Amino acid sequence: MRAVTTAETAATTHPWAIHAQALKVRAGRHLAVDGLELRLGDGVHGLLGPNGAGKTTLMRALATVARPAGGNLTLLGRPVDGRADLRPVRRALGYLPQHFGFYPRFTVREFVAYMAWLKEMPKAGIPSAVQRAIDRVGLSAKADARLKTLSGGMLRRAGIAQAIVNDPQMLLLDEPTVGLDPEQRLDFRELLRDLGTDSCVLVSTHLVEDVAAACTEVVLVNEGRLVWQGTPASLIAQGDAGHAGDSAAERGYSAILRRHRAEAAR
């Protein structure tokens, strides 16, 4: 008889990894996320939207960094608004902020290990988990280089390594492809598909192409609200030759935004 682990038979108590109802989050005094309704399960979700749409503020709220100003937010089946205990959710969370500060004197390995320690991973498993995360983002050759000696793209990959070191159930990546060269972006898409098979990955980006190529679902926000949610194929189907954009996905994106703005103006 094969031993079945409890993780395999555990009942999924949450139908959605991310569930936001009428979510409101402030950025300074401005209400950057205003009444957002969002339900995301496992898979890779691309978060698209124009500048100032509230993408980064939404990411911060989902990463439990920013406190929601209103509405309900449930992550992995646990409420994270108000005074709830955030530790169980944070242990299962991976987050790459848009601009991440780092300690210039740390090596890549020390940085990822420090983050693994902060994520309260079992001490014995940290060195191998760190090595695996660094290998997965293709930084093995630079594992013992200090962070201040790395290029922008390498730093971004070190950031991705710290986000995936604890095999998160929920992975939030804010502009992960900035500074990556075309070949690295292809590798990154491959990594995304791999990660999305058994966890909820939310990727915020401006590159519509990345979303169309690597995501199972597209989420479009504007002015702090959900505008559209659907598969990349239906995003492409929204646009036709008359809309702005160089590719089918870009035309679909601009078609949805234009229609939404026309409805809002009415």
Added chain:
Amino acid sequence: MSIHPTLKTISRYAASDPGLDEASVWSLEVHLEGCADCRARLAGSTTDESRAVIATIAGRLDAQIAADPAPPRPAKVRLPLRQRLFVTTLLPWIAMTVAVLAAAALLNHFLPQLPSVVLLLAPLAPLPGVAAAWSRRADPAWELVSSTPATGLTMLLRRTAAVLALVVPVLAVAGGFQQLALMLLPSLAFTAAALLLGSAIGVHRAAIALMVAWTTVVVAPSIAAADLPALLEPASAGAWAALTVVLTALTFLRAASFRRLPLS
């Protein structure tokens, strides 16, 4: 657990008897995976032929393992104490505190008619460092760190301990190792008060409020009157100790307020 197969079935399996049907083989194999006793019986029933095959395979595997390079061991990660405690840039604040205390010590040295300025300022000494320890400006990776489960009262206390470890020896030296209890206990009480008040209005604001209040209510009048207040007489050391304990206990009750770093 299923019923153990008979020794006869095991022998037939070991001899790969074609008379044993597929379903029986499956159920036997499933049982063998989970039953060490039956595996031992199977080992006893093996034929010479299969023993020879196993020995050949084992020999070849050993040769192959010896020929291959050893798998690379993941390098050990060292996390020195320095990195865990001083990732934050607390040092400028501590340096400022040291400078102020040194100035106070000099003032006492040249103007002996004044009450001990070091003693008057001692309660406030850790507060700038404590305020910096719980603000996002102090830690370049604050956004990464504040999304981890380690963020909370424990992290704040660890950083506060680092501040105290630096400030307390400076206080002792600046005060010339006189009246150590009255140097240290009020500063510990003020640290605990800053954390407790900080759980309601933010550690940064709490530290500023306490510094302003102590300066206007105690420091300024004492210097004007050239006399130490009763609060800082040796007799009140016990009261300061009790206050520290109470405030620290209350801070632990308010742990839920420290789950997120303040965003501003």
